[in-house]
Amino acid sequence: MQLRQDDPEGDWTAPGVYEVGAGLYRIPLPLPQDGLRAVNVYAARDGDGLVLVDSGWALAEARELLEQAVKVLDCSLDGVRRFLVTHVHRDHYTLAVALRREFGMRISLGRDEAGTLRAAQDPAQPPWAGLLAQLHRGGADSLGRELSAVPSQHDVTDWADPDDWLDAPGVVELETGTWQMHATPGHTRGHVVFVDAARDVMFAGDHVLPRITPSIGFEQQPAELPLRAYLDSLKLVRGLPDRRLLPAHGPVSPSVHARVDELLDHHDTRLRQIEKTIEAGAGTAAGAARRLLWTRRGRHFDELDLFSRCLAVTETLAHLDVLVIAGRLQRTGEDGVYHYAKA
Numbered sequence: 001m002q003l004r005q006d007d008p009e010g011d012w013t014a015p016g017v018y019e020v021g022a023g024l025y026r027i028p029l030p031l032p033q034d035g036l037r038a039v040n041v042y043a044a045r046d047g048d049g050l051v052l053v054d055s056g057w058a059l060a061e062a063r064e065l066l067e068q069a070v071k072v073l074d075c076s077l078d079g080v081r082r083f084l085v086t087h088v089h090r091d092h093y094t095l096a097v098a099l100r101r102e103f104g105m106r107i108s109l110g111r112d113e114a115g116t117l118r119a120a121q122d123p124a125q126p127p128w129a130g131l132l133a134q135l136h137r138g139g140a141d142s143l144g145r146e147l148s149a150v151p152s153q154h155d156v157t158d159w160a161d162p163d164d165w166l167d168a169p170g171v172v173e174l175e176t177g178t179w180q181m182h183a184t185p186g187h188t189r190g191h192v193v194f195v196d197a198a199r200d201v202m203f204a205g206d207h208v209l210p211r212i213t214p215s216i217g218f219e220q221q222p223a224e225l226p227l228r229a230y231l232d233s234l235k236l237v238r239g240l241p242d243r244r245l246l247p248a249h250g251p252v253s254p255s256v257h258a259r260v261d262e263l264l265d266h267h268d269t270r271l272r273q274i275e276k277t278i279e280a281g282a283g284t285a286a287g288a289a290r291r292l293l294w295t296r297r298g299r300h301f302d303e304l305d306l307f308s309r310c311l312a313v314t315e316t317l318a319h320l321d322v323l324v325i326a327g328r329l330q331r332t333g334e335d336g337v338y339h340y341a342k343a
């Protein structure tokens, strides 16, 4: 492995160490499912050590690649001082937990992830509890049953609390600089983004992704209105100075603002489409999801894999609840299943 200049036109998932700024590097690490393919870990030089944004998934292959990458930077895993983690999802957090057991580096995570993290460490909690509850509200119990039949990868020992809880908005003091941190709930409740103004970049985690839209409220204890939180968080980062976008999945992109505008447009369109399915008699989130097209390729609901069908229902549910708050639809609940009609 050798240090290379980052090429935003190249295959962003190819293992390596890519220079994206002064003393700043992108290290893509593999993920086990084909959906997202890889996660970017960013390493910033800080004094004689490194600070890492996000950690990757606790897999032997990811650990091996990260170890090689920090060596290329004339450092070692021992020299990694701190993990700043954007959110609690497994692909961002669990390798930090595994490495801390060996090397004792410090892990920092947004405070509003505490509830999900507590549930993840509780052997009595079914791993899909949050998702199953949403599927029930969405009128998709049959998907819930299918999901429950899949053997779970969940292992409580993958999880542990961070060393410190980040309270955003605020600043993160590093040895050689100060970063700003902003609360961006939506993808998860406690998602945060970091801004390194000196390097003119935003570490956006999964809040702003260049090629896909992040799942909304996929967590053990979703917020009441995760999509509304997400849209507010998009507007929040749109109100900050524009910077280069350093996403957790996908290539580095020139403008946070440009992508946020596309995402806001996308959700506007989606809200209108979902409103129409209800006017046409869809009734529930599951009913609406079946009438929509999914992914950038415009796939039908039934062509999606099981997990994507579950996320499609929860995503639709999140949009429906925003339409209710906006007064465009009304909601009634029968046995905890939400039914929607024109307001």
Ligand SMILES: [Zn+2]
Binding pocket: 039, 089, 091, 092, 206, 248, 249
């Ligand atoms: Zn992710």
